[in-house]
Amino acid sequence: MTAANVLWASRFRAGPSPELMALSRSDASHFRLAPYDLAASVSHARELVRAGLLTQAEGEAIEAALAALGSEIAAGTLLPADTDEDVHTFLERALTEKLGPLGGKLRAGRSRNDQAANDLKLYLRDRGRRIVLDLLALQEALALQAERHLESVAPGFTHLQPAQPVSFAHQLLAHAQGFARDIARMQDWDRRAARSPLGAAALAGSAIAKQPELSARELGYDGPCENSIDAVGSRDHVAEFLFVAAMMGVNLSRLAEEIFLWSSRQFRWVELDDAFATGSSIMPQKKNADIAELTRGRAARLVGGLGTMLTALKGLPFAYNRDLAEDKRAAFEAVDTLGAVLPAMAGMVRTMRVDVDELRRQATDGFTLATEVADWLARRGVPFSEAHEITGRLVRYCEDRRIGLEDLDEEDLAAVDARLNASVKTGLTPEAAVGARDGYGGTAPRRVAEQLARLRSDFDGQRAWAMCYDGPRY
Structure with a gap:
């Protein structure tokens, strides 16, 4: 050359x-x-x-x-x-x-310094909205499944141990809530990114292009950057975009992990559609949740890109340094990764088939209704610390006899504590346990239906934001 x-x-x-x-x-x-x-x-x-x-x-x-x-x-x-x-x-x-x-x-009147900062900012403001539209497709898939399973009871877990029954819709919408915050983060990021670097030139501003507010408006910005050195030397808008992408990747990975478990033979909660699963080249019986596994793996790239950008920025003198060229590599990989993962995840969730009977059968495994006993005692004036201890003894009694709480009779209950009687069993169904949690944000079906309605209302506003962009779009 x-x-x-x-x-x-x-x-x-x-x-x-x-x-x-x-x-x-x-x-x-x-x-x-x-x-x-x-x-x-x-x-x-x-x-x-x-x-x-x-x-x-x-x-x-x-x-x-x-x-x-x-x-x-x-x-x-x-x-x-x-x-x-x-x-x-x-x-x-x-x-x-x-x-x-x-x-x-x-x-x-311009420099590659302000051009480079501007080009990437325009690209990310555009692609950020496209990512939101892809994420909304996944949100709609979660909402569709949740609508079908408002009344479906399932085991809820803490520490990956059976804890209490929940509505399966509630479990699905827990993921949707995290993604809703991801969209809000992207919107917040965009507000801070809506300042144009053009007019900053190399670092000191331009002696020729003196009305950057006009070009800023033409390109869909709210206005020009306040400081020309900051305009060309900062990439916190890239690092913040990468954080939003990384957080989205983490949330996607957590959903992927659950679907991976749910579709396993050990759980048997869902069956994946053939179009969104793969097999084995040697074991003909296999049906693998590869989309979920690939999503977990790609999340590592998103987290790594954020680390790369923050490390590149650390200790850089102002204004422009070629180290900043790492911004594009990290940003493009984040955009490309999400562009591949989100549609695949949305399709997998939208088409998966849920085994409602298996969910209900497992909903009471592991004595998940024990809290109902403790609550029943507390409502009758027993201090909860004592109710907890009584219920623990009741669980041990069942374990020793290899029976469930639903199998207890009046004599069994009285053998553990005289304050227990047969009326406690009226609440020992997963439906009763789920229905009892009817405070705001709880797992009772009517509350989950309200949650779903609010989320869908938010989807409308988020979609309108993503589709309304005044900047250049290619």
């Missing part, structure tokens, strides 16, 4: 070495930013017209050429060359090939 092939070569006597360019050239994935760079270039061309560096006719010619480049890139007829160091070099070369020296005028 010769010195003429890079944007920074004017003060050098020789071109960069192959070793330097092998390290310096952007990864091929970075060229996905081309449409966002073109959109920003249109705004910058208008700024140069306002500044008097371009005539109106020159500005219109540049805008037309930029639009043509966008069409060619979208059609796959314009591709970066091996000699293009990055997306900015690629597009300036292509523009100059179309317009000659006029294409070189566009570089005035």
Whole structure:
């Protein structure tokens, strides 16, 4: 590569070495930013017209050429060359090939520093909304299953040990609540990311592009960044995006883990649709929850990307440093990972079949109704500490005789404590236990139905936000 092939070569006597360019050239994935760079270039061309560096006719010619480049890139007829160091070099070369020296005028008043920060921010603001739409598809799948299973009782667990019966819908919506917070986090992130770096140039601001508030508005931002050094030297908006993605990955992994367990022969709660499961090349009987397993694995990438970005930022002096180029690698992997995982998870959840009878059979395994006994005693004036001790003895009595709480008769109850009588058994069904938890947020079916209605109402607002974006979208 010769010195003429890079944007920074004017003060050098020789071109960069192959070793330097092998390290310096952007990864091929970075060229996905081309449409966002073109959109920003249109705004910058208008700024140069306002500044008097371009005539109106020159500005219109540049805008037309930029639009043509966008069409060619979208059609796959314009591709970066091996000699293009990055997306900015690629597009300036292509523009100059179309317009000659006029294409070189566009570089005035800006830097790759503010361009790079802006391109990625535009990309993430766009893709963040697409991620939300994909996550809402998973939310709808969870809501659909929950609607079917408001009355289905299932064992609830703590420490992965049977604890108390719950509505299976309640268990599903516990995951939906976490995803709802993920969407809220993405919305919060977007509000903080809605500041344009354009006009910051290399670090000190531009002596030419002096109205960045206008280009900010054109690109869908709330306004320009307050400080030009911060605009080019900060990537906390990338780190925060990666945190949102990582938290989403953790929540996806927890759902995946549960589905993996539920679909196992040991649990037998759900059966996965054939289209969303895989088999074994050697064991013909196998039906594997590979989507769940792959999701757990990909979550590690999301967590790792956040760690990479935070480590890259740690100790960096202001303003721009090439270390910041790691932002794109981490951000693109997060976007691509979620783009693959979310639709697969949504399909798996939407199509899985729930064995309601098996859920009910297991709902009382492990003495999950013991708390009902303790509550029954407490409502009759027995201090709960004493009620807890009595119920513990009752469980040991059942264990010794290999019977369940539902198998106890009047004589058994009296043998443990004289205050126990047959009326306690009226509450010893999973339906009664679930129905008794009817406070706000509880597992009683009517409360779960209310929770589901509120969630679906939130979905409408979240979908409207994700689909309403004033910035460039490609």
